[in-house]
Amino acid sequence: TDAQNLANPNLVVLLVGNKRDLEEDRQVSFLEASQFAQENDLMFLEASALTGENVEEAFLQCAKTILSKVETGELDPNKLGSGIQHGETAIRRFQRQSTSISVNPPSCSGCKI
Numbered sequence: 001t002d003a004q005n006l007a008n009p010n011l012v013v014l015l016v017g018n019k020r021d022l023e024e025d026r027q028v029s030f031l032e033a034s035q036f037a038q039e040n041d042l043m044f045l046e047a048s049a050l051t052g053e054n055v056e057e058a059f060l061q062c063a064k065t066i067l068s069k070v071e072t073g074e075l076d077p078n079k080l081g082s083g084i085q086h087g088e089t090a091i092r093r094f095q096r097q098s099t100s101i102s103v104n105p106p107s108c109s110g111c112k113i
Contacts, residue, residue, distance in 0.1 A: 004041075008083040010074045012065045016058050017046035 003011060015037045017028065030046065037044030043061055047054035066084060069075040077084045 008075070008081065010069050011083060012043070012062055012069070013041075014043040014045070014058055014062050015040075016054075017044070019048060019050075020046040020053055021048040021050045 003013060015033065017030070017033050019025070033046070034044055036042075043065065045054050045058060045061065047058055049055060066075065070077060070084070075084055076082050077086050
């Protein structure tokens with residue numbers, strides 16, 4: 001509730017039920033967790049760190065949802081307080097690559113530039 005009240009209204013929150021591989025020790029049913037997520041406007045999935053099931057999917061779902069919100073204008077990575085921003089490392093790497101490519105093209109025998 002604090003995150004939803006204090007952060008950007010377009011905040012992406014994913015509820016992950018862990019230890020999916022321990023079905024017999026389950027404390028919360030899939031249905032209960034799913035209903036809670038729906039009632040609280042959260043994305044939901046179950047995962048297992050032991051088996052790796054849905055671990056990558058959790059990150060992919062968040063990333064896809066954030067990208068979708070950026071594309072529709074709901075989130076603006078250039079706006080302070082949006083909760084997201086362009087990675088400085090990625091920007092610097094891209095700038096270095098752009099500079100090195102335009103200034104020092106790769107050499108190869110038989111290439112025509």
